[in-house]
Amino acid sequence: MEIAGYLSAVLIGVSLGLIGGGGSILTVPVFVYLLHVQPVLATTYSLFVVGSCSLVGGARAYFKRLIDFHVVLYFGLPSLLSVFAVRRFVLPVIPEHLFTIGNLIVTKGVFLMVLFAMLMLAAAVSMIRSESKTPVPAIGKERRGGLLIQGLLIGAITGLLGAGGGFLIIPALVLISRLPMKIAVGTSLTIMALSSFFGFFSTLSHYTINWAQLLSFTGIAVLGIFVGTAFSDKIPGMLLKKGFGWFVMAIGLFILIHELCCI
Numbered sequence: 001m002e003i004a005g006y007l008s009a010v011l012i013g014v015s016l017g018l019i020g021g022g023g024s025i026l027t028v029p030v031f032v033y034l035l036h037v038q039p040v041l042a043t044t045y046s047l048f049v050v051g052s053c054s055l056v057g058g059a060r061a062y063f064k065r066l067i068d069f070h071v072v073l074y075f076g077l078p079s080l081l082s083v084f085a086v087r088r089f090v091l092p093v094i095p096e097h098l099f100t101i102g103n104l105i106v107t108k109g110v111f112l113m114v115l116f117a118m119l120m121l122a123a124a125v126s127m128i129r130s131e132s133k134t135p136v137p138a139i140g141k142e143r144r145g146g147l148l149i150q151g152l153l154i155g156a157i158t159g160l161l162g163a164g165g166g167f168l169i170i171p172a173l174v175l176i177s178r179l180p181m182k183i184a185v186g187t188s189l190t191i192m193a194l195s196s197f198f199g200f201f202s203t204l205s206h207y208t209i210n211w212a213q214l215l216s217f218t219g220i221a222v223l224g225i226f227v228g229t230a231f232s233d234k235i236p237g238m239l240l241k242k243g244f245g246w247f248v249m250a251i252g253l254f255i256l257i258h259e260l261c262c263i
Contacts, residue, residue, distance in 0.1 A: 005034035009217045013224020016053055018232050019241045023221075024050045024163050025123045025248060028116055029255055035213065039109040040091065043162030044200060044207050045214050050163050051196030052218045054189045056225055061186025068187045071177050074147040075169070076191040082155025083199035091160065092206065113259045116161050120252030123167045127245030146176040151191075158192075159199050166192055 008030040015023030027049050031042035061067050098106045150172040157168065166188055173184040 001034050001036070005030055006217060006220055008034060009220040010224045010227075012049075013053065013221035013226075014228035015224075015244055016057065016221075017225040017228020017230075018235060019127075019228075019244060023244075024053060024166065025120055026251065028113075028162055029120075029251060031217075032113065033255075035217075039112045041207055043091075043112065043160070044203070044209075045217075046162030047158075047196045047200040048214055049218050049221055051193050051200060053221055053225060054166075054193035054196060056222055058186065058189040058193045061189055064186070066183050066186030067190050068177070068179060068183055071147065071173060071179065071187050072190050072194075074144050075151040075173070075187075076194050078148050078151035079155035079158070079191060079195045080198045082152045083159035083195045084202050086156050086159030087199045087203040110259050110262070112161065113255055116163075117252045117256035117259065119157070119161055119163075120248055120255065124245045124249035124252060126167045126171070127241050127248065143176050143178075147172075150176065155195055158195055 008026065012023040012026050012030070015026075024046070027046040028039070028042045031037040031045050032039055037045060058067070094108050094111070096108050098108060098111055100106070150169075154168045154172065169188040169191055170181075170184050173179045173187055174181065177184075179187065
C-alpha cells in the first residue's frame, strides 16, 4: 500500500501539471487510506504538500506576470488569519468522540473524512461542469468586501480539511474580481501557497511529523508537476479536467460510503 501511496503522489503532481488544479484534493485520502496516517495529521501533511505544489505553480505564474497582488492582499490576508484560527483554536478542541447513536460512535476522524468526501464531490462537480469562458477583466474597490468575506470562508475550509481552496478560490476571483482565468489561476496558486504553509508551520508544534515520508511524498508530487506540464499542450485540457472530475467523484463516493459503513 505504501508503494501505491507514492505512485499516487505522481498522479497528484501530473494532474496539477496537466490541468492546473484538482490533484491536491486527493492528498488527504492518499495519506489516510494508502499511507495509514491519522485523518487530523493527514490534513496537516496535506497543507505542506498543497503549499509546496502551489508554490511551484505560483512561481511560474509570477515570471509570466499572471498574479494580481492586490487580490492576493485582500483575499489572502483574511484567508491566512482564518486558516490559523481554525488550525490553532478550532481543530484541537473538536472531541475525539463527537456523539453516539445507539451503538454507533461518530469520531473526529470519521467526521473530517465525511466532510472531506463532500468537499471532493463539490470539487468533482466543479471540474465536470467547468467551461473555458474568459471573464471580463475589470476589478473595482467595491469588490474588496466580497474578497475579504470569501477569504475568511475558504481559509476556514482549508484550515479544517487541509485542501479544497483552489477550486473554490478561482470561481470567487472570477466572479468577484472579474479576473481573466489565467490571472485567477496564478493568483489562486499564490494564495494557496501562503495560506497552506502558514497553516502548516503555525501549528507545527502540535504534531509529530514524519519528515522522511512527508518530504519524499512532496518531492514526488512536485516532480509530477513538471511531467504533467511537459504534456499539457498535447492533451485537450477541458476533456482531461472533466475525466479527472469523474475520477474524483468516484473517490469521494467511496470515502463517503466507507466512512459511513465503518461507524
